Amino acid sequence: MTKGLQMSEVTKYYAEGSNRIAALDHVSISVGPGEFVAVVGPSGSGKSTFLSIAGALLKASEGDVKLNGYNISTLTAKELSNIRLREIGFIMQSSNLVPYLNVLDQLLIVKRMSGKVKREDKEFAAKLLEELGLGSKLKSLPEELSGGEKQRTAIARALINNPNVILADEPTASLDTKRAHEVVGLIAHEVKSRRKAAIMVTHDERMLEYCDKVYRMEDGKLSLAEMSRSRGVHV
Template identity: 55%
Template sequence: MTDKLVLDRISHSYGDGDTQLKVLNQVNLQVQKGELVAVIGPSGSGKSTFLSIAGALLTPKEGQVIIEGESLSDYTAHQLEQLRLNQIGFIFQSANLIPYLKVEEQLLIMARLAGMDKRKAMGRAKDLLTRLGVEHRRKSYPHQLSGGERQRVAIARALMNDPAIIFADEPTASLDAARGHDVVSMLAHEVKSEGKAAVMVTHDERVLSLCDRVLRLESGILTEEASSTLHG
């Protein structure tokens, strides 16, 4: 199976009885190895719920999430926790770096949680930071970095445990156009070179040309955008 991530007829709602609000309605998605998929849509369209379900943070009311050929439907809380640590990497809009840890330590703590050998972890951290152009910042604290540098470190941290899938939630929200393009370009390159799958929720139309596919989530329905509307 080449699909790293499959969402199979996912539906989700909030509330009880007559006051139920359906935010996802029979959503289907397949993301393959080496593919960066963008999800766009208006505020309140269910993008956060979609990302939480795809990233195994929230259990859907209906349907199943399949990661690397394994359905998560019967996973225990502990199994989901291990899955998030080892198979999933998250990138958040404000980088979410730990303020009292140096750049290198941001990555090493992830490896330690996953039980990675220390020497292997040091080598992987150095390699990722070098590839993402922030190796010279490895002894710096988050407050000493620019916004673009913080997001590059966040990408490196997300890749640290060699996950199958990367989820990015508005990764360019706090960046100007040039830095935002730079960060998504690096993410796309890492996804392809490391054979990952990635899903990025974004409002930033300036970076859509860097994505393999663009999907729109609106009124709980996920549809594919025609390529002609993206590039012209």
């Protein structure tokens, strides 16, 4: 069975008056365990639709989406909800932390959504936060954290259910250069060490050096960008 995320000939149509517009046009991509890929492209190119379909938030009009070898294209809304909770970790532009929950509880609320919180869940959450440099912040509220600390909390939250796929949507949008490198470097480290299949949609070309492959999205079509010898990217 093929692990990770595979999309094959995925197309998404939207109705616009009497016309049918293809937001995604026969997109194919395969991301395996331990692989960190980036998708770049201008606004309106189809990146958001692509990420929504990869994250089981939206169904494709045509084509197949496979997660760990299972075709999720035909699942019900409830089944897709379970897939999102157990198999996919999301890291968004803004950390989307719950204002009244401390850092530890930001992770435990995700565990609570999938059942009762056990002692080993609390231990794993604390260990994860320690690993991401937040060991002294377990009881801190979001308003007491820096932008980088908020995003590190979001990374930990994405990993708490031990999902197979990590999807990051512009994770450096609100960060300065130093914090941006820190956050994407951490994502790359966790992807490699925990053998996750990860996709980052970004406008931030400074961050592409952390990625194994870079794809370009334009007019709903996805193509592999050329990597230069210096690991720069021609996009």
